[in-house]
Amino acid sequence: MENKKYFFHYKIDHIPDRNIILFEYENIIFLYDRDTELLFEIPNECLPHIIRYVKEGRTDVLASSRCAEFIRIIQNSLKLKNNTMNSITIRDISKVSEENYLKLIGGIGLTELILETSNACNFRCRYCIFSGLYNDFRLHGNDFMSIDVAKKAVDLYYKLFETYKYLNPLRDPKIGFYGGEPLLNINLIENIVEYAGKLFAKYKENSLYTLTTNGSLLGKYVEFLLQNNFQIFVSIDGPKEIHDAHRILVNGTPTFDLIMSNIEQYYKTAEKLGKQTTLFAMATLTLKSDLFKVREFFNKVRNKIMLAFATFIRPFDMREQYTLEDYYEFQEMEKSLREEFLDYVRNRGWMKEEDIFFNVYYGQRIILAAYRYKVIRPMNEYIPFGSSCLPLYRIFVNTQGAILPCEKSPTNLVVGDVFNGINYESIQKIIKTYSELQLHKCSKCQIKFSCRSCIATIYPMENIEQKCAIFRRGVIDDLTLLIQVIKTNRDYIEYLRRNVSRSGSYLYLFS
DSSP: OOSSOOTTOOOEEEEGGGTEEEEEETTEEEEEETTTTEEEEEOGGGHHHHHHHHHHOOOOSOSOHHHHHHHHHHHHHHHHHHHTGGGOOOOOGGGSOHHHHHHHHHHHOOOOEEEEOBSOOSBOOTTOTTSSOSTTOOOOOOOBOOHHHHHHHHHHHHHHHHHTGGGOTTOOOEEEEESSOGGGGHHHHHHHHHHHHHHTGGGTTTOEEEEEEOSTTGGGGHHHHHHTTOEEEEEOOSSHHHHTTTOBBTTSOBOHHHHHHHHHHHHHHHHHHTOOOOEEEEEEEOTTOOHHHHHHHHHHSTTTEEEEEEEESOGGGHHHHSOHHHHHHHHHHHHHHHHHHHHHHHTTGGGTSOOHHHHHHTHHHHHHHHHHHHHSOOOOSSSOSTTOOOTTSSEEEOTTSBEESOTTSOTTOOOEETTTEEOHHHHHHHHHHHHHHIIIIITTOTTTTTOOOOHHHHOSOOSHHHHHHHHHHHHHHHHHHHHHHHHHHTHHHHHHHHTHHHHSTTGGGOO
């Protein structure tokens, strides 16, 4: 361990057979049992006795009655684990029929149809996943989904939705438009909204259309989007100097002023039409992002665009774009920001004025650390570890009609097409490959139930150890953040829990 104290550097040990994590923070040892979500401090003198008990079952030569008390807590935890957690196995997908798999998905999935209206984009963001920096992802293209392909995709979704409605009667239809820049194919969007509206007519009041856009064309089609009650996510990274450093047009022109002008026009038109609406922001962060300025910006514009996500570029590619010094400088900045956040928590700042950035940047991580099983998709027997959803949990259709697990998936993870339907053999192959990785790499891992990995993020199956190290550091950092908040003022967690619909309303999308 380095002498420098950075938030992402910890001494970590674990007892794999028991799924217990031991980690040190500020010279205090913490024990975290992922299975039972038991988390507590361990006196330094008790640590060797606890390890001896958990590994060997020995309770002899206890240093003190205080240590014996901790041993009794762990004994009760292990009894619970022996009765429940040890029954978890990875089921062989090759022995499951397509009918039974679709019934499973029909109950827990089919949450959204996402159409890649075009892989063309009028931006050339420097960190874009389609920029060529990322393995196994497509490059910018000039393909536009045809109306015929889009209608076939909606037909497929409708058939699955109706067939398995009895397994999830509360599920409502949801269709998302994605790109590239989806508004470059506005003709398709208009046609599909009309087509799907007729097909899903009985769900009209509860049907939802979503749009993920760079915001450049928002002003041009604002009336159509408002009239059809679109839920809109605009990519904006913070104040002008931060946003324009990465998000530029094809010709290199900065885009911040254009987007903010379109946002203003959006709300003026909404007022004119008598529509109450909220735009949501998706911020992409890098090691060069000034978090203090980003925070100030999103708190300032909260009445115009509400921050929903603040995520980093894929961490596996960071080392190629940034230096170790960049990393250390970012950690120092993050450390200072976290101190301000803890002051906000300590002084009950949310009772005076909510800090939207804190609630998203830190709050969503705290909710996931404290209530993970309650806010993410259900566990399944085929890929029980990590945060992966099964293929068809959501349905992503690319411009050519190929079906993929989600919009984040590498292009080689095809599970069918809109012309021939679902290819169950491909689904089995993908799940089997990933479940074999889980069996050999994940089953003994100390963070297997907390890991953020999924099918989309772990592919390609290269540099697995490096990826796992990043996931482990992230989990420990989130646990440490949770501990800091509990020690500072646990009422903040209750505040987040009560307001999760606003402070973490899109947690279910995380993977």
